[in-house]
Amino acid sequence: MHAVVATVVHHPEDARILHRQIRALLDAGHTVTYIAPFRERGVTPDPELTVVDVPRAVGRRRIGALRAARAVLAHHAPTADILLFHDPELLLALPRNRPTTVWDVHEDAAASLLSKPWLPKPLRRPLRPIVRGFEGHAERRMHLLLAEEGYRQRFRHTHPVVPNTTYVPPEPERAPGTGRVAYLGHVSEARGAAELVELGRRLRPHGIRVEVIGSSDTETRPMLRAAQQEEAIHWYGFVPNDQALRMINGATAGICLLHDQPNYRHSLPTKVVEYMARGLPVVTSPNPAASALVTQQPQGECGMVVPFGDPAAAAEAVLRLHSSQQLRERFSRTGHRIARESFHWPVQAEAFVRQLETWACAEAGHQVAPQTVEVPGQLWRTAGGGLPLPTAPEPPHCANR
Missing domain, CATH: 3.40.50.2000 (Glycogen Phosphorylase B;)
Incomplete structure (x- = not known):
């Protein structure tokens, strides 16, 4: 074909x-x-x-x-x-x-x-x-x-x-460590750009840096550049997905601070699944799908939910993870297991x-x-609107194709 x-x-x-x-x-x-x-x-x-x-x-x-x-x-x-x-x-x-x-x-x-x-x-x-x-x-x-x-x-x-699932390795390459948190994905006002910057300012005195990996819209770019200059965040810009996933390995947490927007209320942010696949605890705003995935699974919790537009609460969650290896590792194991079973x-x-x-x-x-x-x-x-069996023995053969 x-x-x-x-x-x-x-x-x-x-x-x-x-x-x-x-x-x-x-x-x-x-x-x-x-x-x-x-x-x-x-x-x-x-x-x-x-x-x-x-x-x-x-x-x-x-x-x-x-x-x-x-x-x-x-x-x-x-x-x-x-x-x-x-x-x-x-x-x-x-x-x-x-x-x-x-x-x-x-x-x-x-x-x-x-x-x-x-x-x-x-x-x-x-x-x-x-x-x-x-x-x-x-x-x-x-x-x-x-x-x-x-x-x-x-x-x-x-x-x-x-x-929007992802490739989930059999085991995370690195256990979640200390000293940095990661944001992966496009950056905009509605995706929490201002909250990321403020989070970086709050975490910097504790020796924790906020790494932002992703492109930005035109309106948000000046703010990110200014935050980079004051070392509130480390902004890498766009990085190809396979390389970006390697970069987030070993972070204390993966961050998702989406605003309460109609477009996000019925969507599961891919970044949350990618964090889980890499064994990162998740800190997310209460987007319904993300919140349910992180805190309401039979396997247990794999992160924390913080209020919309509240970088202080996000910083508090990160500091809690930063100070507890046991909590980080529990969230890491649970999140990776959920991702491997359901989002590979x-x-x-x-x-x-x-x-x-x-x-x-x-x-x-x-x-x-x-x-x-x-x-x-x-x-x-299938054939009325659905995906067919992945393990079907042979694909349909079109003689004239």
Whole structure:
């Protein structure tokens, strides 16, 4: 199968797109053409991929990127077996002549408008029903993959969920130590940038540094640079996911201080799962999914929940972990066990690839029988909107592909 994968918004080395989904396709023997803003992000492409560079859609500069993407997709998509795109913006750039098309829904696009700093405030709420309308239009004309179970309620029909899991090593490489805490992921006001800076100021007198690993939006960047200069935080900027995960090994805790925003209320932050996979205790704001994962599992607790917008409480939680090796190690063991049992990406990877194969074959005139399968923590149903059995003996064969 030849897949065209496209984004104009995400970083070309986005963990979900490159390190999970594209890697799964390549490992399954498929070929990939990857359309992404490589040059603007300073990324050297993977030699295993055929890549096409496009401008980045950022802030209010989106029309040029979408025009370029439309031309590139019109050229490359018709010869592919499947087109997988990752930005709602690309709904405006899809060519008429295209193969089986799949939109990977990463976020609640309408709810996220409320926290987009580049969008004028008077337009944010009026645009929400328009975005919902685009989602309904897309649902009628293409396949959808959802990144969260909580996204199901936005759509009329059932669609498969490919959760943001991660690679979980058999054992953490290092036990959680002392002297530093880690934040991994994009940095913005709604993701707790100001709280991270204040946390760093509060922890610095105790000899604990806050390491921030991730890119930032334009509005937050000056604050992070100033905090870096005063040594309140150590900000590394964007780091490829595989390298970033190695960097957080051995930290006292992983930090997630999301604000109480509609877009986050039904989402499990990937960073929380990544912290657990690396054996880090978690300190998180009470985002419902994160709070339930950290404190309400049968296996026990793997971290602490602190109030929204309360860096003092976050600092207190870190200091408690810093002073107790026993507590750190208990949270570490529990979190890693939960991640390994329920959030190990290779289990999902086979199901993800099989779903794309199923859709591509079905639209080529081949029928694939529905299956119901159980993946740890999830129930998936195929051929009506679900992921098939990862251990199926053979993928569907399309003679004309």
